[in-house]
Amino acid sequence: MTEFTLWDILRNLLLATRWTIVLSLVSFVGGGLVGLLLLFLRISAHKAVRIFARCYIELFQGTPLLMQLFIAFFGLGLLGVDVPAWLAAGLALILWTAAFLAEIWRGCVEAIAKGQWEASASLGMGRLQQMRYVILPQAMKIAVPPTVGFSVQVVKGTALTSIIGFVELSKAGTVVTNATFQPFTVYGLVALIYFALCWPLSRSSQMLERKLNVAHRNH
Amino acid sequence: MSLIEITEVRKSFGSTEVLKGINLDVQPGEVIAIIGKSGSGKSTLLRCINGLEMISGGSISVAGAQLLDDQLHLKTLRLKVGMIFQQFNLFPHLTVGGNVILSQTVVKKTAKPAAEAMARRMLDRVGLGHKFDAYPDELSGGQQQRVAIARALAMEPIALLCDEITSALDPELVAEVLAVVRELAAEGMTLLMVTHEMKFARDVCSRVVFMHQGRVHEIGPPDAVFSNPQTPELKQFLGVH
Numbered sequence: 155m156t157e158f159t160l161w162d163i164l165r166n167l168l169l170a171t172r173w174t175i176v177l178s179l180v181s182f183v184g185g186g187l188v189g190l191l192l193l194f195l196r197i198s199a200h201k202a203v204r205i206f207a208r209c210y211i212e213l214f215q216g217t218p219l220l221m222q223l224f225i226a227f228f229g230l231g232l233l234g235v236d237v238p239a240w241l242a243a244g245l246a247l248i249l250w251t252a253a254f255l256a257e258i259w260r261g262c263v264e265a266i267a268k269g270q271w272e273a274s275a276s277l278g279m280g281r282l283q284q285m286r287y288v289i290l291p292q293a294m295k296i297a298v299p300p301t302v303g304f305s306v307q308v309v310k311g312t313a314l315t316s317i318i319g320f321v322e323l324s325k326a327g328t329v330v331t332n333a334t335f336q337p338f339t340v341y342g343l344v345a346l347i348y349f350a351l352c353w354p355l356s357r358s359s360q361m362l363e364r365k366l367n368v369a370h371r372n373h
Numbered sequence: 374m375s376l377i378e379i380t381e382v383r384k385s386f387g388s389t390e391v392l393k394g395i396n397l398d399v400q401p402g403e404v405i406a407i408i409g410k411s412g413s414g415k416s417t418l419l420r421c422i423n424g425l426e427m428i429s430g431g432s433i434s435v436a437g438a439q440l441l442d443d444q445l446h447l448k449t450l451r452l453k454v455g456m457i458f459q460q461f462n463l464f465p466h467l468t469v470g471g472n473v474i475l476s477q478t479v480v481k482k483t484a485k486p487a488a489e490a491m492a493r494r495m496l497d498r499v500g501l502g503h504k505f506d507a508y509p510d511e512l513s514g515g516q517q518q519r520v521a522i523a524r525a526l527a528m529e530p531i532a533l534l535c536d537e538i539t540s541a542l543d544p545e546l547v548a549e550v551l552a553v554v555r556e557l558a559a560e561g562m563t564l565l566m567v568t569h570e571m572k573f574a575r576d577v578c579s580r581v582v583f584m585h586q587g588r589v590h591e592i593g594p595p596d597a598v599f600s601n602p603q604t605p606e607l608k609q610f611l612g613v614h
Contacts, residue, residue: 267460267462269458269460269462270462270464272425272456272458272462273456273458273462273463273464273521274464274476275424275425275447275451276423276425276451276455276456276525277451277455277475277476277480277524277525277528278448278451278452278476278480278481278528279476279479279480280444280448281444283479283480287475287479288464288475291466292464292465292466295466
């Protein structure tokens, strides 16, 4: 029987970590773009558009990410669309991230004083101009800490994609355990790697919160 | 022809009728003070004139621009009337100069250098040219309000709406803001101001409107309104018996 050293285990896990990182980045960036679009729909002047965005957000926030992954993977498969695991994983995570980011950002936009909307409207600005030049620059400041904080959820969310067969850190953990029969060591290392990814994110979220609070102390 | 024509304007919030048929015509260069108890509808009337509140009935037009509920009409109207608020509402993320430049470049598509020159002229006019690069939170309330006036003036409106612009200021800062308004009035700017500064209204205004329960209760030149109030409500409001 082959003996596995700790380094063998760690090396294989680290190689799989690359995919966790790539998937996290894709979900976060893609989710951010879709989320921005959703934000505009969510606060649109048209009621039907607002309701559509709200339904989307409620749907994705009100169902488990796991179910969304299953539907993206198996559901589309049933319709005859052959979806590879990476595509289903990426798609589901992007849509899921977008729903949460849109709602976080909506809160930030609504935190901006009503007088800012009124003053910019009185100067003749249209809605998009108000958003772009007056509201978003201020909302972004408050949005940074919770957004960075949410990225931790995205990183941890990628672990679920192991169930549909995408080989990232968690899936690699299972594979390595099956070969080595050392579940405690392997999953212990997996947990440490996740922690090493997430902790800097949550720390920077806290630091940003403190820093940005100082920056707009008077508003 | 009147510059601002307010005809049979009604406004309800839910089932509460706040404006119950207001008629008011303002001539070019007139300075109108709107006084009355809180809840009399004076601020709502002002906010209806530039479409911050939509009217439920009647019509408003400013220099031929009708108040209608669509972006194009609203923009046309708002380019004709500027508004200044009790809470200043400067953009905190921009410098004083940036505040005055922004809407010129964004709304009127004025080139940056021209907008900046205009901003400097307007800031000089309110005595704050030297604060061009400061941020709003570095200024006193009185200075912030003067920047807000410069910001509105930079859009070259034909009339200005002032919504209790000195009410949020410390007493010692009120004078500097009123001095700017007084100058504007002397230069012929059409002004509609909701105010509690009775002495100022008396000195500067051409007409005073007393509002009570959503109606224009009494209207006239300041001397008549203040020295010879006709209705018991106005007498009570002014504290004369």
